[in-house]
Amino acid sequence: MQITIHRAEQIGGQITRISTAKDNIIIDLGHILPNSTKNKDVYDDDLAVAEITKGCSAILYTHYHGDHIGLFHHVPNDIPQYIGEVAKQVVCRKYEQLSHLPDEAGKQKYQHALNIASNLHTFHEKQTLHFGDIIVTPYFVSHSAYDAYMFLIEAEGKRILHTGDFRRHGYLSKGLLPTIQKYIGQVDVLIIEGTMLARKNEAILTEAELSRKAAELMKEHKYVFVHCSSTDMERLASFKNATRQMPSYRPLLADKYQKDLLDIFSTTAGQKRSSTGKESTCFKFGTIYMYEDRNIKLKNWMISNGFTMFVRSSEKFHSLLDQIFSILPTSERPILIYSMWDGYINREDTKKEDYIRLQKRFATIESLHTSGHATTDVLCRICELVNPRLAILPIHKEKDTDFSSIGIPSHLQKKVITKNHTLSNIDIEFI
Ligand SMILES: [Zn+2]
Ligand SMILES: [Zn+2]
Structure with missing residues (x-):
C-alpha cells in the first residue's frame, strides 16, 4: 500500500492518494488558499490534474471548502468524484453564482465547473463505498462547512482514518467522540488535520x-x-x-x-x-x-x-x-x-x-468568531481514541508546527511521521 500526501505542511491545497496493488483513490483535491502565496497553484490546470489523478478509481471530498475541492473542475470526465448530498447543492449554487461574473473568461471557466459540479456523485453517512479492493465509509463531522465528513478507508487488511477538517465545539459536534468509539475504534494509520497547532493558546468559544x-x-x-x-x-x-x-x-x-x-x-x-x-x-x-x-x-x-x-x-x-x-x-x-x-x-x-x-x-x-477546527486537546483525544498501530500523519498544518508536542502520550509521539517512510508494507510519501 502507498499513501501519498501533497502539501502536508501548509493549510490549503490538500490532496491525499491511497493506493493498493490494484486500485487507488484520492481524498480531497484542494487549491492552495487564494492569498497564501502570490504564485499560482502548480496543479491548477487540466494537464497537471490529469497527471496526479492518473489511474485513480475515484476522488472523494471531505467538504466543500476550496482548499479541499478547488481543483475538481480539472478532473478528467472518466474519474467519478464524490461529495455529500447537501455539499453538492452548495457547490452547485456557488458555481452558478460565479458563472454570472462579468468577465467572459471567468464566466466560461465557472460555467464549465458548474457542469462538472452537477455531475458529482453523492454519498451518505455510514454507507460504504467500494472502489475495487478499497472500502470507504464516510462519518459526519461538524466544521465551518456543513455536510463535512471524515473517511475510514479499509484495504489490504489495513484501516486508515482521514479526518478532513473537523471540530468539537459546534452544534453538530456531539456525535464526534461517540461515533469514533462506536464505529471506528482502533486504526493502523491516522491522517489528521493540525490547523490549530499554530494557535494552541487561542481561547475557543463554542x-x-x-x-x-x-x-x-x-x-x-x-x-x-x-x-x-x-x-x-x-x-x-x-x-x-x-x-x-x-x-x-x-x-x-x-x-x-x-x-x-x-x-x-x-x-x-x-x-x-x-x-x-x-x-x-x-x-x-x-x-x-x-x-x-x-x-x-x-x-x-x-x-x-x-x-x-x-x-x-x-x-x-x-x-x-x-x-x-x-x-x-x-x-x-x-x-x-x-x-x-x-x-x-x-x-x-x-x-x-x-x-x-x-x-x-x-x-x-x-x-466575534470561533474556529472551524479542532483544538489541540481534541486532536489528542482523537489520537488516543483511535490509538493508531502504525502511524499518525499530520496534514493541513502550518510549517514548523510540531504535532508530537500537543500532549499525546509518548508511545503515540513516536508514531508521528512527517517524512518519507516505509512501515509494515505501507510506503508513506510526502510531496
Ligand atoms: Zn475546511
Ligand atoms: Zn481546510
Whole structure:
C-alpha cells in the first residue's frame, strides 16, 4: 500500500492518494488558499490534474471548502468524484453564482465547473463505498462547512482514518467522540488535520457561546450587519438564533445568493430531528428578506424593530449599504459584526483588501468568531481514541508546527511521521 500526501505542511491545497496493488483513490483535491502565496497553484490546470489523478478509481471530498475541492473542475470526465448530498447543492449554487461574473473568461471557466459540479456523485453517512479492493465509509463531522465528513478507508487488511477538517465545539459536534468509539475504534494509520497547532493558546468559544455573545451585541445595537462565510451554516444559525432572541421581531436580510443557501440549509439540516427525535429550529432560517428600496413595509419594519443582514465584501453590497444607511436614523449607529478569521484583516500575507474596505464603511465593528477546527486537546483525544498501530500523519498544518508536542502520550509521539517512510508494507510519501 502507498499513501501519498501533497502539501502536508501548509493549510490549503490538500490532496491525499491511497493506493493498493490494484486500485487507488484520492481524498480531497484542494487549491492552495487564494492569498497564501502570490504564485499560482502548480496543479491548477487540466494537464497537471490529469497527471496526479492518473489511474485513480475515484476522488472523494471531505467538504466543500476550496482548499479541499478547488481543483475538481480539472478532473478528467472518466474519474467519478464524490461529495455529500447537501455539499453538492452548495457547490452547485456557488458555481452558478460565479458563472454570472462579468468577465467572459471567468464566466466560461465557472460555467464549465458548474457542469462538472452537477455531475458529482453523492454519498451518505455510514454507507460504504467500494472502489475495487478499497472500502470507504464516510462519518459526519461538524466544521465551518456543513455536510463535512471524515473517511475510514479499509484495504489490504489495513484501516486508515482521514479526518478532513473537523471540530468539537459546534452544534453538530456531539456525535464526534461517540461515533469514533462506536464505529471506528482502533486504526493502523491516522491522517489528521493540525490547523490549530499554530494557535494552541487561542481561547475557543463554542458556537452556542458565540450566539449568546451575538445576542448581547444585538441588544445594544438595532441595526446589525454580519460578515461571515456564506456557506458556514452553523455560524449563520448562531446569528439567526441570536436575532430570534430579541424582544421585538427583527427581519433577517440577505441577497439572493445567501438566501438560496439558507433555503438549502433550512430544507436539509433544518428538517432533521435530533437523536432523541426532537424537532429543532436551530437550522430553520425561516423567511429571508431581500432589501428593496420600494418595499416601504420592510423599510419601516427594519427602522422600528432593527434587523440582521448578512453581507459580503463585493461591490453590490457597497451600493446596498448606501441605500440602507440613508434610511436609518442618524441617532442609531449600525454595527458590523466580523465573524471570520482575523488573519484576513490584520495579517500581512493573508489580508484581503476588500474585507478591509467593507470595514471602513462602519464606525462600530465587533469581531466575534470561533474556529472551524479542532483544538489541540481534541486532536489528542482523537489520537488516543483511535490509538493508531502504525502511524499518525499530520496534514493541513502550518510549517514548523510540531504535532508530537500537543500532549499525546509518548508511545503515540513516536508514531508521528512527517517524512518519507516505509512501515509494515505501507510506503508513506510526502510531496
Ligand atoms: Zn475546511
Ligand atoms: Zn481546510
